[in-house]
Amino acid sequence: MMDTSNVNDFTNRVVLITGAGQGIGRGFAKGFARAGARVAIVELNEAKARAVAAEIEAEHGEGVVIAISADVADPSAVEAAVADTVAAFGRVDIAINNAAIFSTLKMRPFEEIPYEEWRDVMRVNVDGVMLVAKACAPVMRKNRHGRIINISSGVVTLGRPHYLHYVASKAAVVGMTRAMARELGADGITVNALLPGATFTEIERETVSPEQKSQILAMQCIKRHETADDLLAAALYLASDGAEFVTGQSIAVDGGTTFR
Ligand SMILES: NC(=O)c1ccc[n+]([C@@H]2O[C@H](COP(=O)([O-])OP(=O)(O)OC[C@H]3O[C@@H](n4cnc5c(N)ncnc54)[C@H](O)[C@@H]3O)[C@@H](O)[C@H]2O)c1
Numbered sequence: 001m002m003d004t005s006n007v008n009d010f011t012n013r014v015v016l017i018t019g020a021g022q023g024i025g026r027g028f029a030k031g032f033a034r035a036g037a038r039v040a041i042v043e044l045n046e047a048k049a050r051a052v053a054a055e056i057e058a059e060h061g062e063g064v065v066i067a068i069s070a071d072v073a074d075p076s077a078v079e080a081a082v083a084d085t086v087a088a089f090g091r092v093d094i095a096i097n098n099a100a101i102f103s104t105l106k107m108r109p110f111e112e113i114p115y116e117e118w119r120d121v122m123r124v125n126v127d128g129v130m131l132v133a134k135a136c137a138p139v140m141r142k143n144r145h146g147r148i149i150n151i152s153s154g155v156v157t158l159g160r161p162h163y164l165h166y167v168a169s170k171a172a173v174v175g176m177t178r179a180m181a182r183e184l185g186a187d188g189i190t191v192n193a194l195l196p197g198a199t200f201t202e203i204e205r206e207t208v209s210p211e212q213k214s215q216i217l218a219m220q221c222i223k224r225h226e227t228a229d230d231l232l233a234a235a236l237y238l239a240s241d242g243a244e245f246v247t248g249q250s251i252a253v254d255g256g257t258t259f260r
Helices: 023-034 046-060 075-089 115-143 164-187 210-219 228-239
Strands: 014-018 038-043 065-069 094-097 146-151 189-196 250-253
Touching (some): 014 023, 014 075, 023 094, 046 065, 065 075, 115 189, 146 228, 164 189, 189 228
Parallel strands (some): 014 038, 038 065, 094 146, 189 250
16 A cells, blocks of 8 residues: 655655756756755756755755756766766656757747757757656666656647747657656656646746737636646656656646647
8 A cells, every 4th residue: 555644755855857947947946845855957057057056055955956067968968967966865766857948949930940950959858858868767767766757848739830849849758758658667667748838937938929928828727827836736746656656648737728
């Protein structure tokens, strides 16, 4: 029988979060620290990674967070980031593949997307997810416990136009989640995807006009804008011991915009 008395206790858990220097990832880092976990921030932007680590240290003291500057699309940098996390905290229990080329993307018809940009999006949003999972799996396998949470997007379900590379990359994340779940389940490792809707963070989104903002609300069952906390709550559940029987799933957290 599973003991469900403390499924939300992350005191002995170590979470590695990519792209946690801002936005949704920053919310994950701060929220998991608040839930008692030790946190490794793996982020391209070193200054932002350090700033989020400093916020966490100010709240929880030293020794609970490390900031690692790394490109998730660089295999050796990812290996080193996971090794640094293990050196600092002894293990990796939860990996959240959140880093992506996203808020900096210019929306345009797919025929106008420069091929270089297409490749960059695939490299970070697809290769990055695979590389982080590949580096974490042996560490998790050793403990016969692991949680991999991949951040996809509701744009896959909607087929949202004007960033085809991004949509393709996030659809790949759903497929990888299912296949990885089958490969890793026997080792006690679950793999799930979260599909956020339009989520408003501290980062201004020039691509969303006021008209689009009200259209977004019109499509949702729940009539308020999504925040990083909505995703944090879902991630805490998927990362919990209580979610050990949930794997390979793609869970939309979007106020009821899409039904899968
Ligand atoms: N905000 C939304 O509306 C929304 C909706 C659906 C899905 N998502 C997904 O949620 C995740 C977070 O979204 P966000 O709004 O916080 O995005 P964001 O663009 O604000 O933040 C992305 C973070 O990833 C980092 N990053 C980018 N490339 C990297 C690399 N190569 N290596 C390491 N770090 C890198 C960036 O520096 C940044 O800190 C992304 O995967 C995004 O695709 C967001």
